[in-house]
Amino acid sequence: MRFYGTEIASRLMLGTAQYPSPAVLAEAFRRSGAGIATVSVRREAGGEKAGAAFWDLVRELGVSLLPNTAGCHSVREAVTTAQMARELFGTSWIKLEVIGHTDTLQPDPFALVEAARILTEEGFQVFPYTTEDVVLADRLLNAGCEVLMPWGAPIGTGLGLTNIYGLRTLRAQFPDVPMVVDAGLGLPSQAAMAMEMGYDAVLLNTAVAKAGDPAAMAEGFARAVEAGRLAFEADPMEPRDMAAPSTPVIGKAFLS
Amino acid sequence: MQIMVNGSPTDVAAATLAAVLDELGYGGATVATAVNEAFVPATRRNLALSPGDRLEIVAPRQGG
Numbered sequence: 632m633r634f635y636g637t638e639i640a641s642r643l644m645l646g647t648a649q650y651p652s653p654a655v656l657a658e659a660f661r662r663s664g665a666g667i668a669t670v671s672v673r674r675e676a677g678g679e680k681a682g683a684a685f686w687d688l689v690r691e692l693g694v695s696l697l698p699n700t701a702g703c704h705s706v707r708e709a710v711t712t713a714q715m716a717r718e719l720f721g722t723s724w725i726k727l728e729v730i731g732h733t734d735t736l737q738p739d740p741f742a743l744v745e746a747a748r749i750l751t752e753e754g755f756q757v758f759p760y761t762t763e764d765v766v767l768a769d770r771l772l773n774a775g776c777e778v779l780m781p782w783g784a785p786i787g788t789g790l791g792l793t794n795i796y797g798l799r800t801l802r803a804q805f806p807d808v809p810m811v812v813d814a815g816l817g818l819p820s821q822a823a824m825a826m827e828m829g830y831d832a833v834l835l836n837t838a839v840a841k842a843g844d845p846a847a848m849a850e851g852f853a854r855a856v857e858a859g860r861l862a863f864e865a866d867p868m869e870p871r872d873m874a875a876p877s878t879p880v881i882g883k884a885f886l887s
Numbered sequence: 888m889q890i891m892v893n894g895s896p897t898d899v900a901a902a903t904l905a906a907v908l909d910e911l912g913y914g915g916a917t918v919a920t921a922v923n924e925a926f927v928p929a930t931r932r933n934l935a936l937s938p939g940d941r942l943e944i945v946a947p948r949q950g951g
């Protein structure tokens with residue numbers, strides 16, 4: 632799997648927020664096998680040095696970093712945040728979030744496209760957090776995005792894939808575009824379903840960080856992602872309405 | 888002069904961004920900056936600040 636020409640070994644991407652401790656975070660990453668970690672930038676007080684401590688922690692994970700623009704509600708805010716993130720983390724990758732609705736954390740589609748265009752022109756490699764809307768996806772691709780990250784459900788809800796039809800349609804419309812189901816996953820089975828549908832990867836955070844045993848849940852997601860991908864590659868059978876015996880009928884003993 | 892630092896009114900003696908960062912205890916810290924909502928790269932911290940400027944100072948943090 633490649634994102635902007637970079638080969639990524641794992642199809643599971645994991646966030647770094649909300650873990651009970653740095654040690655639990657590190658153990659969750661180890662058992663997840665995740666190849667990409669999402670990170671953010673936030674205000675720091677003078678002499679605080681919290682940023683340096685976190686920076687040391689994520690570097691030791693040995694994964695690629697994907698900074699986000701979480702919490703941004705305008706084009707300018709997102710662009711400035713991305714510029715600061717690029718300098719801090721030394722990567723042109725940016726998970727672009729431009730939030731349009733406070734309760735659902737749904738992206739603002741108009742601002743998202745505009746910010747994606749500006750950032751692409753500035754040399755960023757944009758991973759847009761988007762919806763399953765195919766028209767919006769087309770606009771984002773035209774703006775220069777080479778990866779799409781549709782939500783499964785609103786961030787932090789754990790509801791899973793709330794619009795399977797929409798996600799299937801999006802996948803089918805752009806079969807060659809790397810796509811990640813980002814946000815809303817709560818259980819490994821939901822991640823497996825996304826992978827079975829042909830999504831290239833999943834990105835999650837809360838489902839692992841807020842589990843009673845984050846490291847075990849991380850491994851559960853890793854196995855589900857692998858299982859789902861294998862199923863997709865194996866070309867699943869078509870479902871049918873009527874039963875069809877799997878055991879041969881011919882040769883059955885006549886006993887009545 | 889008084890400027891806004893991460894949303895709080897702050898009195899500083901220094902006149903440039905680099906000097907203000909030193910004065911406020913950010914010397915050597917892993918931070919990025921924006922002034923009046925515009926990114927200021929580390930290579931341009933000789934920027935002169937004016938009273939009322941809005942300075943944002945951010946660092947790496949956990950994210951989803």
